[in-house]
Every structure is written in structure tokens, then in C-alpha cells.
Amino acid sequence: MSDHAEAPVAPVEAHEPPYYLAVFTTVRTQEQSDYSETNARMEDLVKDIPGYLGMDHAQTPGGLGITVGYFRDADALTQWRTDAEHRAAQRRGRAEWYQSYTLHVAKVERSQGFTREVAQSPAAG
Numbered sequence: 001m002s003d004h005a006e007a008p009v010a011p012v013e014a015h016e017p018p019y020y021l022a023v024f025t026t027v028r029t030q031e032q033s034d035y036s037e038t039n040a041r042m043e044d045l046v047k048d049i050p051g052y053l054g055m056d057h058a059q060t061p062g063g064l065g066i067t068v069g070y071f072r073d074a075d076a077l078t079q080w081r082t083d084a085e086h087r088a089a090q091r092r093g094r095a096e097w098y099q100s101y102t103l104h105v106a107k108v109e110r111s112q113g114f115t116r117e118v119a120q121s122p123a124a125g
Contacts, residue, residue, distance in 0.1 A: 012070050014055035014113035019053060019070060020077050023104040026065045031096050038089050045085055051076025077105065 028035070031114040051072035059065045066123060083096055093101070 005093040010115075011113070012056050012068075014111040015053055015070065015072075015108075016113050017108050019108050019111075020071050020073070020074055020078075020079075021106055022069045022077060022109060023106070024067045024101065026067075027063055028097055029099050030067065033096070035097050038092065042089055045083065046080055049076055049080050049083075052080070055115040062064060085106070 043055070046055070046069065049071070053070035053072060055070065057066065057070045069077075071080065071081070
């Protein structure tokens with residue numbers, strides 16, 4: 001079960017490139033004490049970073065979690081990476097919560113999106 005249950009069921013909108021993303025892929029341990037609270041705090045904290053554009057998250061039934069954070073520029077991503085509270089959560093994650101993880105950082109050069117128009121039903125007569 002995802003800790004992101006209240007997140008909207010829609011991807012982060014396409015932004016005008018270039019921008020950056022951080023792809024954080026995890027497999028968690030059985031020890032999850034305080035994980036949900038810390039995760040919620042990190043989601044609130046990152047929103048205060050100037051240049052933060054949004055986050056997508058997915059989790060497989062088998063336990064693989066993928067979180068993608070979107071940032072306007074490299075400075076915003078660096079500010080998030082070096083935030084003291086985020087660094088403390090990273091240390092605790094390595095010590096307790098994650099069996100393994102990978103982090104990939106990329107510069108987006110092309111971005112597009114699609115949203116289906118909601119069909120209007122005819123007015124009842």
C-alpha cells in the first residue's frame with residue numbers, strides 16, 4: 001500500500017524544458033517505524049523549495065517504489081539534496097527503511113502531456 005494514497009490520480013503536468021528530475025527507486029525493509037510520518041514531512045518540505053515543480057509516485061504490489069521529483073533548475077535540485085532535514089531522513093532511510101535504492105538525476109529536454117476532455121452529458125429534458 002502506498003503512503004501517497006491522498007495524492008491526485010494524475011501525472012505532474014508537462015513543463016517547458018529544460019528542467020530536471022530526480023528518480024528515486026526503492027525497496028523497503030520490514031522496519032518502517034516513523035516512515036510514513038517522515039515521508040509526509042519530506043513531501044511538505046520539498047514544496048517550499050523555490051523551483052520545485054511536483055512529484056509523481058508509484059508502488060508495485062511487490063514493493064518496488066518509484067518517486068519522481070521535478071525541479072525547474074539544477075540549483076533547486078541541489079537545494080533539496082542539501083537540505084539538513086532531508087539529509088537526516090536520507091541517513092535514517094539507509095540505516096532503517098531501505099533494503100536498496102537508486103537515484104537517477106536527468107535533465108529533461110522534451111516534455112509533452114495529454115488530458116482527455118471530459119464529455120458533457122446532454123441536459124435532461
